[in-house]
Amino acid sequence: MAWQVQFRVFRSSRGEVPAHFDPFTVEIKPDETVLDGIERIWAFQDRTLTFRHACHHASCGSCAMRVNGVEKLSCVTYIQDVTSDGGTLVVEPLRNFPIVSDLVVDVSPMFHRMHEVGMPIIRSAEPLGKPENFNCFENCIECGMCVSACPVMLTSNQYLGPAALAAAQRTIAEPRGVDVRSIWQLADDENSVWRCHTAFECGEVCPSNGDPAGAIMALRRRLILERIKSLFGRGILARQRGG
Amino acid sequence: MTKPVAIVIGGGSTGAATAHDLALRGLKVILVERGEIASGTTGRCHCLLHSGGRYCVKDQEAGIECIEENIMLRKIMPDGLELNDGLFIAITDSDMDYKDKFIAGCEACHIPWEELTPQQALAIEPNLNPNLKAAIRVPDGVFEALRFCLSFLATAKKNGAEIHPYIEVLDLLSTGQGAIKGVHVQDRTSGRVYDIEGDIVISATGPWAGDIAAMAGASVPIQPTPGVMVSMNQRVVNLVVNRLNKAADGDIIVPQRQTSIIGTTSWPVDHADYIPVPEDHIQMMLEKGAELVPGIRQARMRGVFAVARPLIASAGQADGRELSRTFECFDHAKRDGVEGFVTITGGKATTARAMAEKTADVVCRKLGLDAPCRTRDTVLVSYREYYI
Known part of the structure; x- marks a missing residue:
């Protein structure tokens, strides 16, 4: 049985029209997804609606948006989990990114930071059976939901942010040939691990069960340890200072 | 100039x-x-870096194209591929009858292949159907579209x-x-x-x-020919797992990141803009997927998607599988x-x-x-x- 759900969709066109919400009534089954609903609005009600999507199975990260105020990957967010028959869904773009139009944000600031950290996309897989040289993609899908949920990102656009810091922790923990000295410097900064207020919102919304806040805490512990070591002229921070 | x-x-x-x-x-x-x-x-594709194995019997032109490009992509996109190989596994007698044709097809298309005993295959992939009769390993891989x-x-x-x-x-x-x-x-x-x-x-x-x-x-x-794919909330295999038989519905599981994607079906549509997912296809994917990897029944469904392949139609070939x-x-x-x-x-x-x-x-x-x-x-x- 299809439900009737009202989608209230954030609309904004570059510059001209002030931002507003458009209501769309959608016939949708409870086990369909929010993205199914949005695609249907585009296909049958309003061809001007713009939104990001690609893989539809929680691997590319592009369909991230806010659903009733919470960051969701719309392709794996089932209608029955976020509303009821006759209910309303407020759909907005991610926060803390420049809005391009409607639900489309410009994710390039996050990719600049990810690029700075330089985490490879590929890691060695944990083999299910006999160890072999399998590899697989990193769990982080760079969807930007942690960046959107982070209250500190709202206060400072200089903050490196949870996604890039979690990547820094991954790279330092498992360098795979990457020179990590610059990553230490990037992490040990007032706009980096020390800016986090431990709200833990990032981990709450992560669709890959990542734990960016935990990664930031782990980086802090490593940095404190390195600082103590450097008092005795040892460790990576001391070597950096020495040239 | x-x-x-x-x-x-x-x-x-x-x-x-x-x-x-x-x-x-x-x-x-x-x-x-x-x-x-x-x-x-592309976005909603199966994310399979084809070795060509799926086409090496009936569509050797495509099989040869796939293996050549597979080898080239490994060189030009070294950081963007999961290189895990793929297995074609035989479960029934009909699958076993297909084995020699498959091996001949791999040879004809120059697809490297290696036969594993069921024990060897299960050692690499413990979640495979324990009743498998044969397994052939080929250089499949996975990308992120x-x-x-x-x-x-x-x-x-x-x-x-x-x-x-x-x-x-x-x-x-x-x-x-x-x-x-x-x-x-x-x-x-x-x-x-x-x-x-x-x-x-x-x-x-x-x-x-x-x-x-x-x-x-x-x-x-052009004949838009969609297929349904079902992604699960667990990575149940490390290698791509295919059914050792001619291409059919639900005969492949592609692992990617933390998910496993079961595919796929095939039916023609008039236009590609909006493809409703036929509900019976989802159930079929789960059943067929469980024939390859029974443990898939313990995983939860995470996403369902369908998109149109752009198949080039030629006269007298109405079935998408034949194109x-x-x-x-x-x-x-x-x-x-x-x-x-x-x-x-x-x-x-x-x-x-x-x-x-x-x-x-x-x-x-x-x-x-x-x-x-x-x-x-x-x-x-x-x-x-x-x-x-």
């Missing part, structure tokens, strides 16, 4: 690779895509290409003398409507190729008497580079340019540089 301008329509794997190839050959490339990059067929496209586009941008998502082609611009001289577009982020002129227009719009060709009064024999997965570049000057307009369609994401090479060859010949293809050994930059 000013560079010739090539306008590429479509930001899926074919358009992305074509932009990259043409930019490397020194053309000024402008790519327009009506949605997000990879928001059409959005980043696959972004790698080509990032490199194209480094070589001067302009990439414009959210620009929809409303019409093709005609010279009035039987030639196309550009595109009439709308910026969907602002509503602004304007023209882009160029020396050649290339439609890389997959199952939408017929729509764009119609704007020029031309046609392409070749090879690609074709249509020069509409020859086909429909329309100059300045080329369509590339068909194919697989795995063969996107080869599709681009063939298209760029046609484009260069039409424009009188002597510029050899350089994509075979040009290592692509990181997909992240698309945003930088």
